[in-house]
Amino acid sequence: MHDLEKLITEWRKSAAKNINAETLDELETHLRDTTERLVRSGIGLPDAFQRALTDLGNMPRIASEFRKLDEPLWLPVKLAIAATALTALLALVAAIFITERRLGSSLSNLLLAVHVFAVTLGYTLTLLIGGLGICFVSQRCLEDFSTSRLHSIARVSLVLGSIAFFLTTLGCFLGAIWAKIEWGRYWAWDPKETGGFSVVVWLACYLVAHRFFKNSARGVLAISMLGNIVVSLAWFGPHLHQLQYGTPMLTIATLVNLAFFAVGFVPAGRLRLRNDG
Numbered sequence: 001m002h003d004l005e006k007l008i009t010e011w012r013k014s015a016a017k018n019i020n021a022e023t024l025d026e027l028e029t030h031l032r033d034t035t036e037r038l039v040r041s042g043i044g045l046p047d048a049f050q051r052a053l054t055d056l057g058n059m060p061r062i063a064s065e066f067r068k069l070d071e072p073l074w075l076p077v078k079l080a081i082a083a084t085a086l087t088a089l090l091a092l093v094a095a096i097f098i099t100e101r102r103l104g105s106s107l108s109n110l111l112l113a114v115h116v117f118a119v120t121l122g123y124t125l126t127l128l129i130g131g132l133g134i135c136f137v138s139q140r141c142l143e144d145f146s147t148s149r150l151h152s153i154a155r156v157s158l159v160l161g162s163i164a165f166f167l168t169t170l171g172c173f174l175g176a177i178w179a180k181i182e183w184g185r186y187w188a189w190d191p192k193e194t195g196g197f198s199v200v201v202w203l204a205c206y207l208v209a210h211r212f213f214k215n216s217a218r219g220v221l222a223i224s225m226l227g228n229i230v231v232s233l234a235w236f237g238p239h240l241h242q243l244q245y246g247t248p249m250l251t252i253a254t255l256v257n258l259a260f261f262a263v264g265f266v267p268a269g270r271l272r273l274r275n276d277g
Contacts, residue, residue, distance in 0.1 A: 004035060007049050074149060076135040077156050080128045084121075084160070091120040111178040115171050119196060122168030123231050126199060129157050129164070129206075130228035130257065136221045137264045154217035157224055158210045165203040172196045195234025202230040222264025225257045 008028060015027070031052050038048035095113035136153060139145070145153075175196065176186040187193060206227060209220050232253055 003045055004032070004049065007045075008032065011053070074153060076132055077153065080132055080156070080160070083128055084125060087124040088121055091117045091124075094120065108178060108181050111174050111181070115174040115178060118167040118171035118174065122164045122166075122171055122203075123199065123235050125160050125164035125167070126203060126227045126231045129160050129224045130226075130231075132157055133221045133224035133264065134228075134257075134260050136218075137225075137260050140218075141263070150217045154210070154220055157221060158207070161203055161206050161210065165200065165207060168196065168200050168203060172200060191238035192234075195237060198230055199227075199234050202227055218264065222261060225261045225264070228257045229254050 008031065011031070012028065031049075034052035034055055035045070035048045038051055039045055043051070095117040098116060099109045099113040132153060136145075172193075175193070179188075180186045206220070206224065209223060213219050232250055236250060
């Protein structure tokens with residue numbers, strides 16, 4: 001279609017003021033396909049092209065959305081990635097220390113070392129996901145997130161949650177085998193075992209929430225803070241009797257996470273002071 005090429009050339013000249021050439025090529029493909037489909041349905045070329053332009057949207061708005069896709073990584077996400085790397089290193093050092101220092105068979109020591117590494121990293125990742133949720137709620141009280149950034153944060157939490165689920169499940173499984181070797185039983189439902197199982201169940205529920213509520217990034221980020229409570233009880237709960245202020249601190253941490261969880265579901269407009277002046 002010679003006339004279509006002319007129309008697209010004119011459109012590119014106008015749109016080039018707002019959008020780079022690579023993005024223009026992508027939009028042109030969409031514009032061309034939509035126009036040709038409308039022409040085949042019996043609509044005249046000028047009307048089809050105008051309708052395709054309308055479907056494409058306003059150029060400044062499109063340019064703004066594409067710029068948002070290039071937003072730098074959110075600072076809390078960078079910190080979470082750095083914390084994950086540091087925790088993995090420390091957990092690895094702890095696992096090696098256990099393997100070298102502990103008396104017992106090499107298989108038993110290896111199982112225990114991998115168990116400690118997997119559970120430590122899995123628990124920490126779950127806490128980091130909850131930390132991202134807290135940062136999300138806190139910043140949301142001040143300013144809105146772009147759609148692209150919101151979904152980007154949700155994708156990061158999904159990846160971290162998947163890794164945490166795998167590691168925690170692996171850790172619980174290896175812990176059961178180690179218990180069979182050392183104590184002659186796989187499972188006894190003691191506080192540590194129950195806590196680990198609870199974290200696995202929570203992470204499974206969190207991943208399911210991502211799957212069925214993937215269009216509600218705010219919701220999955222808000223519920224991530226419940227994972228902080230589950231991990232805190234699983235990790236520190238069995239040792240509260242050894243800590244002088246353990247119970248009050250754990251209670252305060254639980255209430256703080258519940259408060260952030262509740263705020264996460266409040267409409268953003270109600271969280272900000274309006275300047276009527």
